Amino acid sequence: MDPQPLFDDQYAGVPAKRVLHYIESKREKGYPVVGIYCGYAPIELIQAMGLIPAVLCAFSKAPIASAETVLPANLCPLIKSSYGFILEGTCPFFAMSEAVIAETTCDGKKKMFELAAEIKPMHVMDLPQLADEPEALENWTVMIRKLQCFLEKTFDRKISDEALQISISNANKKNRAMRKFFEYAAMHPPLISWQEMYDIGFLALPATAEEMEPILETVMAKLEQRAENGIHFGTAKMPRVLVSGCPVGGDALKIFRIIEEAGGLVVVPDACTGIKGFVGEIEENSDDPVKALAKRYLEVPCACMTPNNRRLTALSDLIEQFKPDAVVDFVLTACHSYNVESYKVGRHVTNTHGLPYLKIESDYSDNDEGQIRTKVEALLEMVSR
Amino acid sequence: MRFAGIDIGSRAIKLVVVDSAGKILLKRIADTGFDPMEEVKKIMNDARPDHTIATGYGRNLFELVFEAQTVTEIKAHARGALVLFPQALAVLDIGGQDSKAISLFESGKVKKFEMNDRCAAGTGKFLEIMAKNLGFAIETFGDQALGAKKDVNISSMCTVFAESEVTSLIAKGQDRREIALGLHSSVARRAVSMINRVAPEGEVVFTGGVARNSCMQSLLAKKLNRVVHVPEEPQFVGAFGAALLSSEMP
Structure with a gap:
């Protein structure tokens, strides 16, 4: 028996279109749209102000050639793609956005934001990178307050602490x-496939709790039905894979697809496009909701932080919960922080958990699929039962 | 029963047929050329295997045409090397267009691996192009390099950049055997750091076509400071491993 699709709409397999439809319908109701690029953008603040966050296009190889007329070719594909979309005017989310929120997560991005600021109002937040230092929390709190001022001014509205508490x-x-x-x-x-995780996560990121509640209720009911009917993906013998590292979407989804084609099951996408955005709790009813937000966001275990031991702890938690047989660390070409950190990830995964680990360094092109396939197949051969 | 292993590499296709005891019955090699499946048909002509396992970059293509299963080159080389040198803990395979370092558990299972790909840097193809530039036959390139009194430092690993570096060295009147030694050293340095990352200790089996090169053999043994085994016909190790795996299929 085939599993019943989790969404009953015309957007099967194209989550970006579903989200576009969602954002367009909100915009028609008068909600202004704010573009975001990264998991450090405080969505709760944006939503509390009655604004709609839209994750901007960054995952297609199509606009990279345009981007390379300005940006160097040996730059991370995510940055090139983002800027290419802006230059070409082909990202509908960017077109709808009245302002864009960006963070200094890496050198390539922050310099690209300077160029993008020539096209659209940009608010860049200075992200502290020694997240464990007490000053980091103070500084990031200030940055979120400054964002609040920017949004209040740009959209001519005020936000109360109460509204933020509710949003949190x-x-x-x-x-x-x-x-x-x-x-x-x-x-x-x-009971769920990586495509379904990707689909739901894509919508859940910008949508509010009220909007997600009925959707997730239906989804959970369908999943309970699957459990009852014994419907699942793959077999118990297939090796389970945790994919960590850089964000995965669009043309980078090849990594999930290749793992699946090689006979593996992607059981946990651990990236900003996966489970990472939904982990952790924000302190409720604190004296300072902005600080509470700042605290939660500094806990995001991105490789831009140093040291980033949180990532290893988070990985251990995911390994305990999802019981993978192997770990793939996906690194986008020229992403130095994830690339260097991969060594520590591999050491942690093999020494602490005894799991085989594989680093895949790739971009959005498809010319290395054969090599990736060989590596992934060799990894799965190591764990085949 | 006859069990075949076919390794369809970027430069050559290797076929090994073994019996149930793992004894080699047949061994063949052909250039991959531009129509690998045509070459495969020729090489398979009267091999009459009962069961076949394909490996190498052309393995999936083979599977479409012949009845076969596939394994990766990594598993195949590990299996072949284990039978030839049971005490080894690492395999370095340098083929036509990629190179890999594999570390093994004592049981012979793959523990860790790394693959250098995407370009021909530090592979057989690199040495082949450089030999041609220097006017040496690929078969004797290693021996010629070993004849140099000192080596020249070559910094580029990219085939295209190294070509221009070599051209300028020739223009400066540098001895071509010294340039040859410099090129071999740069390939060896890269291979050594790869094997040290993946398998920092234990005896190494050096496989793939490049393992036939005498200068590479000697540089690796010297730079690694460990025992480096070179099989008699290193280019057949992948096909041999695949044939053995085929004979072990339930």
């Missing part, structure tokens, strides 16, 4: 529900 507790609700959804991937074999 709603976000916690949404994230808890999302973590429950991901639990179905922890089952042996999983």
